Amino acid sequence: MLRWQVAIAIQNPKVLYLVIELLKKLDLKFEVCPPGDSRCEDAKVVVTTLEDSNNHDTVVTVDEMMDLDFTSIEILAKLYDVHNPVVATIGVDPGMRFGVALVIDGVVLFKDSLTTPGFAARLTSRLESYVSRLFPNCKTIVRAGTGSRLFSTLYLRTMNKEFPSLNIELVNEHRTTLSGGVTSDQSSAILIAGRSGRPYEENDAILEPKVGYVRSLKLFVQRFTRGKRALSTDEARAILLGELSLDCVLTSDC
Incomplete structure (x- = not known):
């Protein structure tokens, strides 16, 4: 019977810390054990490094440059048996x-x-x-x-x-x-x-420059910038008509 959802078999302290924090965020039950330790066999998925991956089945390999979002998806896919989806x-x-x-x-x-x-x-x-x-x-x-x-x-x-x-x-x-x-x-x-x-x-992709849309855009920009940027009516209309990018306004990269 599996005691943990995930086992962490990593010796690198930096990588170990990153994986622990990720699993906490995912709210998964996990155990930390040395690579090759028998306790790792009590987990559905083992997160380890490439050097130690041969010691275990159903592994997710990581390193210091791992993409945390990708790693979380890979862990969950293996944990919940998502293998060959269409x-x-x-x-x-x-x-x-x-x-x-x-x-x-x-x-x-x-x-x-x-x-x-x-x-x-x-x-x-x-x-x-x-x-x-x-x-x-x-x-x-x-x-x-x-x-x-x-x-x-x-x-x-x-x-x-x-x-x-x-x-x-x-x-x-x-x-x-x-x-x-x-x-x-x-x-x-x-x-x-x-x-x-x-x-x-x-x-x-077409929007009419309605008063309600203009008002919503002004409120959106005000909230996003915490009041540091006020969107004018002309700017809002330009965004609605596709003449100006909202992202451009928010990043001041126009």
């Missing part, structure tokens, strides 16, 4: 905060909250690359909720500009919005990932 889905819940979740075979392998459409788009692309590395024959579908037309469109614009090759579906968010909690956007993203949507069309 389809992976990345759910995105656009809004004042963007929930993003990676779901494969019904298992949530990653979830996070991002603050801008650009950050969410770049994480989406990164997650797709992780899936390709772990499961080369697996197809990835991005599913974005349409509950907030404003933020959904801003996200889609960034995706279409920077990552046009990714397969995107638009999902009706009815009954995916969960009230309360600082991670409710992540929970919504998980639900969105599980729903089939319609293909992205060119009209989905």
Whole structure:
């Protein structure tokens, strides 16, 4: 009978610390043991270095340069027996905060909250690359909720500009919005990932300069910059019409 979900068989103190902190964040039950120690056999997954990987089965190899997000996905995939998936889905819940979740075979392998459409788009692309590395024959579908037309469109614009090759579906968010909690956007993203949507069309990138959208953009920029940057009405209209990038405004890189 397995006593731990994960065993850590690492001698390098820096790498050991990074892995311990990662497993704590993932809320996994783990044990630290020397490489080759019999206690490691009481765990489903062994995290170790390349030099010691021959001593164990079902290993995840790491080093000082490890990508923590990729490593967490690899650990969870092995832990929950995700081996040869056909389809992976990345759910995105656009809004004042963007929930993003990676779901494969019904298992949530990653979830996070991002603050801008650009950050969410770049994480989406990164997650797709992780899936390709772990499961080369697996197809990835991005599913974005349409509950907030404003933020959904801003996200889609960034995706279409920077990552046009990714397969995107638009999902009706009815009954995916969960009230309360600082991670409710992540929970919504998980639900969105599980729903089939319609293909992205060119009209989905069009926004009218409505007063409500202008107001929402001003509030968004104010919150993001903690009051240090005020968005003018002309700037907000330019963003809505696609003449100015929101990320450009937020990073002052225009």
